[in-house]
Structures are given as structure tokens and as C-alpha cells.
Amino acid sequence: MRLKYYEIQVKVSLPLFMFNLFKKDKPAEPTPIPQQPTTLPSSIPEAPILDQATNNLSWAEKLKQGLSRTRNQLGGQLVGLFGGGKIDDDVYEELETILLTSDVGVAATQKLLDDIKNRVKRQSLSDNSQLREALKQALLELLTPLQKPLVTSTHKPFVIMLTGVNGAGKTTTIGKLANQFQAEGKSVLIAAGDTFRAAAREQLQVWGERNNVHVVTQDGGDPAAVIFDAVNSAKAKGIDIVMADTAGRLPTQLNLMEEIRKVQRVIDKALPGAPHEVLLVLDANTGQNAVMQVNAFDDALGVTGLVLSKLDGTAKGGVIAAIAQSRPIPIRYIGVGEDIADLRPFNASEFIEALFS
Numbered sequence: 001m002r003l004k005y006y007e008i009q010v011k012v013s014l015p016l017f018m019f020n021l022f023k024k025d026k027p028a029e030p031t032p033i034p035q036q037p038t039t040l041p042s043s044i045p046e047a048p049i050l051d052q053a054t055n056n057l058s059w060a061e062k063l064k065q066g067l068s069r070t071r072n073q074l075g076g077q078l079v080g081l082f083g084g085g086k087i088d089d090d091v092y093e094e095l096e097t098i099l100l101t102s103d104v105g106v107a108a109t110q111k112l113l114d115d116i117k118n119r120v121k122r123q124s125l126s127d128n129s130q131l132r133e134a135l136k137q138a139l140l141e142l143l144t145p146l147q148k149p150l151v152t153s154t155h156k157p158f159v160i161m162l163t164g165v166n167g168a169g170k171t172t173t174i175g176k177l178a179n180q181f182q183a184e185g186k187s188v189l190i191a192a193g194d195t196f197r198a199a200a201r202e203q204l205q206v207w208g209e210r211n212n213v214h215v216v217t218q219d220g221g222d223p224a225a226v227i228f229d230a231v232n233s234a235k236a237k238g239i240d241i242v243m244a245d246t247a248g249r250l251p252t253q254l255n256l257m258e259e260i261r262k263v264q265r266v267i268d269k270a271l272p273g274a275p276h277e278v279l280l281v282l283d284a285n286t287g288q289n290a291v292m293q294v295n296a297f298d299d300a301l302g303v304t305g306l307v308l309s310k311l312d313g314t315a316k317g318g319v320i321a322a323i324a325q326s327r328p329i330p331i332r333y334i335g336v337g338e339d340i341a342d343l344r345p346f347n348a349s350e351f352i353e354a355l356f357s
Ligand SMILES: Nc1nc2c(ncn2[C@@H]2O[C@H](COP(=O)(O)OP(=O)(O)OP(=O)(O)O)[C@@H](O)[C@H]2O)c(=O)[nH]1
Pocket: 020, 023, 164, 165, 166, 167, 168, 169, 170, 171, 172, 173, 194, 197, 247, 248, 249, 281, 309, 310, 311, 312, 313, 335, 336, 337, 338, 342
């Protein structure tokens, strides 16, 4: 059956709403609960076929809206700079300042400027209004290597271990991805490896029950043991995808970094070669700090993919270029909001178009 986009929204947004509702200890004031539909799906939903045109349009708009702060920071200043006139050193200097203040970082700014200068020479550009397109092309060249969507069909179960600092968006990402994977017809199992936060386990469990996603937990558990059990359970049940949640940690907390390295080793014992994806979730609001997080987590774990969340709340979206320059690990998904449809695979040209629209 072909579902219209708004129908899918109802089907998938409600489970995520419930997920967020149960995820954290909520303040005392009542949270509005939607009146309909009142029944939650009792089985894994059939894979919906998205209405591609409507869906793309909606995502393009969301992305544009989500990137508005970054666009205002970057694009707003560029409009003035690229308003027409001679290309000279002053223009390059001002462009450098704009890029640096947009969290692009020193190395990526230098790389982009060199690239633009080469384009100016090669294409004999003379008017600064032509620099806009040159900058777009330079950015596209820098960001395209990061556009490598996550393919989960290579292993069964395909094991994804999520990591990141506290509050980066790991658990929310798990909820969004679980719904998306289910919508593609894949079975999902979640390992509640965030044993640090007492309520996290029960919250994930409640969410899992309501959405027919099996959540493996353990009383007073060691995260490695919980995830080991989860992987074995997924093997026995023929599950397609395991997502292992882990507690938030700072790369400077060496004992916690050692703990997650152990989790990784134990997953490999349960299923040699796993985890197949080490997904680092980054809060885009952290700007240049995100670059340091990528380096530190990658050094410790060998990160295979990134999720850049909360691009909607920040003017620091330029950090994506800094990451591309310093450690070009694929950005699997970007997040521009809290709804399920607000997390999508990263597409470089789509991103740049939204940034310059
Ligand atoms: N605006 C916005 N909010 C987001 C996005 N992604 C996640 N959030 C919110 O960010 C907050 C923190 O997300 P969590 O998923 O709890 O983060 P976490 O990494 O699991 O946190 P810990 O378990 O404490 O380490 C939640 O309130 C999410 O709803 C996004 O793309 N945009």
C-alpha cells in the first residue's frame, strides 16, 4: 500500500513522541498527549513506501529551515561581500574572517580559500559576485567525501554501537533510526547499554514495549555484558540490526573511554567483526569542540560514521567543513529537529543548497 507522507508522519511521529516522553525524567507539569490515534501499532509496521516527491520537498524545506541560523551567519555576510566589484586581497581577507567566525576552522578555511583562488585563476573570474559559486563548488568538493550513507545489509545482525558526549543525542538518534529501519522492513533490537543513568533502562524498555522493539537490559548491569547478551539474542532471533546505546562520556574521562573500548572488544567476542558501525553522535552546537570529539573518539574506537545532530539550534553548522578537513569520517546522518523525519542521510549538495538558498 502506498502511504501519503502525512499518514506516515502520524505513524512514525507518535512512537518517537512516546520515546521522548519516556526517555528522560520529565518535569512535573503535564505533557500534552495527542488524542488520536490512541492505539499504538501492535506489530512491526509494514515497510511504507514514501511519496518521494512530497517527502523530498518537505525535507528540503526542513533542512533549509533547520540551517537558517548557520545560513544567516554565513550567507548573510556573504551577500554583502559578493555584491559585485573587483576580486582583491580585501575580499579574500573578509571571506577568511566570515568562514572563521562560522566555525569552519583554520585548516578548512585555508583549504577553501586556496581552492577558490585556484578557481579564480583557472576560470579567469574577475567579479566578486562569481565567488559565491566558486565557494559553493569548493565546499562541495570538501564535503562530498563525507557523503557515504550507512549500508546495513552487509551483515546480519548488523551491529551499531553509538557513542558520544552526554546529551549529544544518542538515545534520540536510536529512537529515530529504529523507526526508520522498521519502516524499511528491518527488525531491530536495542541494547540498553547506558547503565549509568538509572532511569534510562526503564525508559528505553517502556518505549521498546510500545513500539514492538525488543530492548535488552540487565539489572545493575555492566554495559559490556548487556550488549554481549543483546548481540547473542539478535543472532538467535535472526534480527537484522542491533543498536547499542552507551552512556555519554567525555574523551577526557579515561576510565569511561577504557570502558567503551571494552564494550567494543566484547561485541567482537559475541560476533567477530562487530560492531560493524561505530557511530559518534555530535551536537552541532558544540562548534569547534566537535572536531576535538571526533579526533578523540576516533583515536580510541575507530569511528566509522558520524551523526551531526541539532543543526537546527545553531549558527555553528560550518563545523561540518572543519570535520571534513581534519578527519573526513562519513557523516551518516544529520539532525535538524526532534521529529523522526528530522534525521536524514547526509547529502553534500542538498546541504550546500540549503546553506546558500
Ligand atoms: N532541536 C534538536 N534537538 C535534538 C536533536 N537531536 C536530539 N535532540 C534533543 O537533545 C536532547 C538530548 O538528546 P539525547 O538523545 O537524550 O542525548 P544522549 O546523547 O542520549 O544523552 P545522554 O544519555 O545523557 O548521554 C533531547 O532533548 C533530544 O530531544 C536535533 O536534531 N534537534
